[in-house]
Amino acid sequence: MRYMGTLGRGGAVLAGIVVGLAAGVGGFTFWYGKGASYLTNDPAACANCHIMYAQYDGWLVASHRSVATCNDCHTPHNLVGKYTVKGKNGFWHSFAFTTGWFAEPIRIKESNRAVTERRCRDCHTEMARVVDGADGGEPRSCITCHASVGHPH
């Protein structure tokens, strides 16, 4: 037990207790905060935080409820993109909600809005091409007018 230096067996027990505490509390917190749910596509996971109830309730009655979950519109389709966006948003949402440092009413950030706009076009490719125009100019915004397809407000 060279690494424990002068502390000997008592030190080993102390180490066990502290590290065990950290692991145990960490594991419990992960379970209590429903950490595993964020690895799924289940929209109810996004509503773990009560501030999302309005959006979740809205989605339940919106036109896309049977064809798109939260991830389908708010994260890119490819594996790397999806988990990058999930990870980034996951961290910042947790941070904001824990500290309370965010403005209300909640408005989507530009980068996330861009992700959502691209997702419209992934499914509605032909329609979007017609509206965006063949001239290659700046694409129109889908959700400015079609604001309630995912969740009103």
Add this chain to the structure above:
Amino acid sequence: MTDGSQRSGTKWFLGGVAVAGVVAAGVLALLVNIFERKQEARTTFVRVTEVTDTTQNPAVWGANFPFQYDLYLRTTDQVRTRFGGSEALPRTPTDADPRSIVAQSKLEEDPRLKRMWAGYAFSRDFREERGHAYMLDDQTFTERQQVAQPGTCLNCHASMYAVYNALGDGDLTVGFERINQMPYAEAREHASQAIACIDCHDPETMRLRITRPAFMEGMRAYKAAQGVADYDVNTMATRQEMRAFVCGQCHVEYYFRGAEKRLVYPWANGLRAEDIYAYYRASGFSDWTHAETGAPVLKAQHPEFEMWNQGVHARAGVACADCHMPYLRVGAQKISDHHVRSPLLNINNACQTCHPVAEDELRARAERIQENTFALRNQAMDALMDLIGDLAAARGRGTSDADLAAAMEMQRRAQFYIDFVEAENSTGFHAPQEAARVLGQALDFARQGQIAVRDARYRPIVPARGETDRR
């Protein structure tokens, strides 16, 4: 193994334990935070005390609903907006009037109002509006009380539900009639405070309900004209409609009918200015005779409910409470913000739920509408002053009543239409196009009246009333 490496090993080990300890503490803090958030997600209402149909004191209701009560108390706040809000000007209290703060006198802001109301109590004292908390005091101490007023006035300026029930031995309408027939000073003894929870909420279920007989009767007459017989607002209105109707109990045009001074909302023909004007014409009612012109004229009072009904927000199903008592998030609860005030002081919650536009832009839009309305109102007011001047001069020359009949009718119309918008507290915002329409017509009536003064044979043109609105 040497001593040195043993000690450095110890340091590393202790460092590792320290880090693990910090991590454990941090994770525990996070755990506690998550627990708190989950608790917030529970909507809790604790029935601390019983609230009954006679519990007038809002503080008792507030024991069960502290958030709403705290917000309700804030209607004492006095913050101006450009054309409205609530305000505080200092004054020296007197024996007759102990108020140390009052709102700005509108008569001082615009002396044309005095001339418009010459011969009527409103020409003595008329002030900017203030928060609900001041409703009873402002009515009790206004100089308009120097003219004898009936107890009817209390219907909208105090918490009256329990009073009506008590005076009527359980019959709301009988109590209402009794108060109406008392002189104000006597009726005032029965009132003790401004509007309270009981005036809008059922004490058992907290659901919204109508407590003012005048609104029930007015609504019944209005619905009858629309083809809906025996309309009972408390059983037939939807919840969203109620979120406007409870405000409509008081924010309306009204008059006192007959010797019994019954409070009546003149809606049997409809809610537009011309519908109400036609109602008064048919019943032969006038508020007073103009001191300068001798014309029998009408006063319009705060027709917010009628005006809102003509606008696009009403059309879209947006009720008074949606903008003036928008939902507020407290923890995970969604409660109505009971600090009733100008939405311009709360653009975030009042407007941005539906209009995801920057606050500055929303404010600019609202003020633009109000500026336009105000400009038109000034134009119409000038035209009215010209007409009153012409009529007064004609009187001075001894022109007969018959020759001035058409001109006086035009004064009566112009004055009522201007007042309809002037007394309405949104400066056009509730229904911008309707406000402009009414003021435009008022302008025309005033100018036509001037023609009629100069030419006794001139027949003024008044647009046909058309069908009543279908809402």
